[in-house]
Amino acid sequence: MIRAYKFLLRPTVRQEQALREMLRDHCSLYNGALQERRDAWRHTSKTTVRYGDQSAQLSEIRAFDPERQGRWSFSSQQTTLRRLDKAFQAFFRRVKAGQAPGYPRFKGAGHFDTVTFPRDGDGCRWDSTPHNPHTRVRLQGVGHVRVHQHRPVRGRVKTVSVKREGHRWYVVLSCAEALTEDLPATGAVVGIDMGVAHFLTTSNGEHVANPRFLQAAAEELAEAQRHLATFPKRTKHRTKAHRAAARKVAKIHAKIRRQRLDHAHKTALALVRDHDVIAHERLNTAGMTRSPRPKPDPEREGIFLPNQRAAKAGLNRSILDAGWGVFLAILANKAESAGRTVVAVDPRNTSRTCPSCGHVAKENRVTQATFQCTACGMTANADHVGATNVLNRAGLALCVAA
Ligand SMILES: [Zn+2]
16 A cells, blocks of 8 residues: 655755755756657657657766756656656547647746655655654755654655645655564563653563653753853844854754654663553643743843752653653554554553552552552552553453453
């Protein structure tokens, strides 16, 4: 099954210029080839120029015009010639059928909007910077263009097209749907509890630690943000130092995203490999982060008072929250392509319910780390209890579903 995806491109000014030139040169290739066919048909006793003839000339054309035709992908140019060939085949088919079709027409520069690369990796590369949080597509002669990838791409990318629509640019992928490669069944099910002390805890009692980089990054980020806040907020002309401060903040954010992504992939992979069913708490993204707001300086607008312990705690918290969202998205994705089941359960009271006797009380949670049931006295690690409750709830949910 072939599936198509269309994503908005975010080219830089220079890349956009190159994209326009790419369309322009493909357009003139198309029109040149059309001209040749016309001339041959009119002047040389009705001979027909075929795709093969024109494709064979491509190398020469490229060598002759390195500044323009030579810049672009050979295969994409072949595709453009094939497009013309298709127009001619349709024309001849209709002539044969006794209709009076219009002769294939020249395309105005404004009406030639698509360049197609017939194979991923040949003059183009989908997801050319896989380690970067931003998806990019590399196009020969243009560079790595940022893609607004609003949904995941499944299957193997076969063809890549670049399309202009008004002032916007899009990349269109056609993908061969990969059959999910189911992993062998393990017979194991697991519940996970996502927490602050540990990134997550499983119902088997295993902890996955919070990656150490987060703490360091949070401190670095708080510092950089404080520095950025010393510059005027609304200004038309940023100074060099102001721009540098803003860049620094953006750079730390990018680093956090990259490392978080890496950590999430590794953690999700391990869970999917070892379990058939993975249960987690449904994430309440709206209510999750109630970060303490930094206190604004009453004297100066847009300036925040320094050394806000609460602000830093809020930052830590929000970094963790964002991490769980990313992690769960990756987990769902990996599970689907491996034929595993992921169940999201109601998170209410998972940390207060005794897995042994079912008693629900706030007092069961003695400290952040310790759970002790006030009814039956069962004592355990609080995160472990949470994970066990998640698993139990998922079992119930699955039974109801079945
Ligand atoms: Zn109990």
